[in-house]
Ligand code: ATP
């Protein structure tokens with residue numbers, strides 16, 4: 149036995165690492181080393197048990213987690229072996245399996261994976277074609293009904309059988325048309341990836357046999373969040389050797405809304421008779437204070453298996469609770485704390501994570517970070533791959549690799565403008581469906597269309613010829629970067645943008661340049677695996693799998709911004725849980741539904757336990773969200789933490805806060821008062837409108853801390869015409885001053901940058 153794999157492990161962890169044969173369930177709280185145990189177990193199998201790396205499968209929840217696990221295994225046993233272990237997400241694994249054998253289900257191996265945006269466009273069009281009033285039937289509910297059906301492994305036919313009400317019937321019809329269109333376009337969506345893999349394994353005994361033999365040891369992290377389809381997939385794969393090790397924490401099940409089924413982990417011992425169970429209770433991540441808070445919050449949930457985490461890490465600092473006047477002040481407070489700790493406590497930006505309940509909350513924080521010039525990475529929530537120009541270019545790529553991809557065709561046939569109107573496109577669609585052709589093929593034969601003028605016919609044929617020409621590039625095996633450049637040029641995309649150099653178009657051009665960094669990176673690192681269809685298809689798969697919870701660049705020294713959901717499994721020295729308010733966290737829906745409230749509390753537990761050394765809980769009296777001004781009560785999750793673990797020095801008098809909270813009936817506490825007009829940030833913090841004074845909030849004192857890198861003199865002294873020296877951008881001139889105090893914003897004209905808006909208190913500027 150190599151001591152390296154077991155070094156520093158506690159006896160339970162060591163037992164889990166060395167129990168390699170048969171089913172194994174590791175149930176344990178946050179930060180107890182579950183993921184670490186899996187990593188060491190894989191290394192142990194290879195190093196000490198001489199198991200071939202390619203016989204091991206490890207499933208993680210995000211690509212980032214997969215990358216991390218691979219790196220850690222490589223640290224233990226070397227990169228060569230580590231690279232041959234299948235460490236991947238469910239979706240990435242499904243793509244690999246399908247790329248190899250999906251032709252057996254009648255698909256081409258270079259099928260396209262469509263993203264959520266394309267899915268929306270397609271379903272919207274289908275509903276329109278079926279004369280469904282989208283105003284009445286929320287598109288999102290239709291999409292999620294389809295997704296749920298897939299996760300429950302219901303085909304359109306199955307679904308139609310049980311659809312009785314009007315909504316169900318609409319979904320059934322849309323689902324059938326949607327699947328038909330996906331089939332014609334040789335496209336699959338994310339849910340299909342799993343469904344089709346199951347179908348493949350169930351229908352093709354030799355494929356099943358191949359993978360059952362191959363994967364002698366299977367590991368699944370975050371097992372509490374598997375849904376029925378994923379469960380079935382694992383069951384099929386593990387049925388050969390039955391060496392299945394799953395780890396999870398029922399208190400961290402937070403994907404119920406995506407079909408995760410907590411029963412699955414709870415039933416593991418029934419499903420796999422003779423399974424061994426290992427419990428871990430020592431936490432290695434957080435301070436005792438943070439753990440106590442987490443334990444207290446989660447203790448309020450119903451019907452859970454009680455467990456108590458403890459640590460040898462010591463009490464550490466108290467948890468800071470800060471209540472600001474407004475969401476803007478909340479952001480300013482957070483970045484003040486970050487700037488302060490970077491300056492005075494030798495922290496790095498990468499030590500900080502700001503976690504929020506919904507992506508919509510990120511905008512304000514992002515703006516503040518930009519103005520204060522604090523580098524950050526936002527995980528998920530649109531950004532780069534949701535940009536129109538990037539989606540357009542990817543649609544071109546997609547059409548090249550899969551000429552049957554009608555969605556991509558429709559996206560780019562008139563982008564840039566080629567003078568093809570909606571009527572012509574509708575006619576082309578009809579023509580294509582008449583012949584059962586993909587749209588690109590129909591376009592190539594547009595001269596056969598009787599109902600279209602020859603001018604439009606020629607335009608379609610020109611477009612088809614252009615695509616044909618690009619498709620040929622692939623045969624020369626050019627790099628992805630070169631192909632991107634050819635697309636930019638030959639489609640006139642870049643030229644069209646350059647022809648009207650509005651700031652927006654310039655920004656689009658910058659993004660297209662940035663896209664070349666992505667392609668260069670891919671070209672540099674590309675190694676085909678055995679399931680590879682082509683470099684181009686692999687590139688498309690890789691981009692498709694960059695899911696919304698996943699694009700952190702490890703090397704950057706950046707503050708991380710992400711949703712609580714995306715933070716699962718991760719850890720940071722300092723964590724801010726922001727927007728801790730009733731109606732936000734817990735969300736409004738959860739407040740009225742006890743089951744959802746339990747899930748929301750698990751999410752709070754996940755959030756709290758991401759912190760290693762220091763945790764902040766923040767909220768605001770008034771908040772602009774979704775275009776509305778809200779005035780929310782502090783989150784009940786704050787109440788659930790004993791005051792002795794909280795540092796309230798920046799909130800004001802705890803007693804009155806608690807007394808008020810305790811004395812109000814719950815219904816009143818959760819009321820969200822909308823439409824409150826707050827008197828502006830320059831007003832006295834204690835000045836409240838009627839609705840809030842009546843709730844006696846006046847006793848809470850608001851203390852703004854000036855960040856240490858600027859004196860208050862410097863903050864307030866700016867005037868138009870002042871010369872500024874900026875760390876990165878050199879000298880500039882103040883052209884406008886907005887606001888006061890630490891909210892003061894300066895518009896500064898820099899020779900190199902043009903006019904930039906900066907937060908006076910935080911930007912790296914000095915008066916000259
Ligand atoms: P989560 O539930 O959040 O996914 P987890 O149970 O998977 O947490 P890990 O991420 O594996 O926990 O471990 C938490 C931290 O504790 C990591 O930094 C890990 O390296 C460390 N750790 C785990 N076990 C030990 C140990 N025996 N000795 C030292 N450090 C450990």
Ligand code: MG
Nearest residue numbers: 182183184717
């Ligand atoms: Mg983990």
